[in-house]
Amino acid sequence: MRLGWVMLALAPLTGGCVSTVWNVATAPVRAGAQVIDWTTTSQSEADRNYGRKMRKKEAREGREMRKEEARRRRERDDD
Secondary structure (H helix, E strand, O other): OHHHHHHHHHHHHHHHHHHHHHHHHHHHHHHHHHHHHHHOOOHHHHHHHHHHHHHHHHHHHHHHHHHHHHHHHHHHHHO
């Protein structure tokens, strides 16, 4: 009877042990998945990076076009 009470009292303590063992056992898998995630680019990341690159290019071209237009106006006004 005493053994039953002791086992019942220790039951909540073993739950932490089980989760710790599970975390230790799955750690290499999670680490490997993280390395793969760092080394590969998903399609959404590639799309986002391409969009950012194109917006920067369009902004740069817009600035250059405005500069060129201002230069043409100055030349036309000087004549």
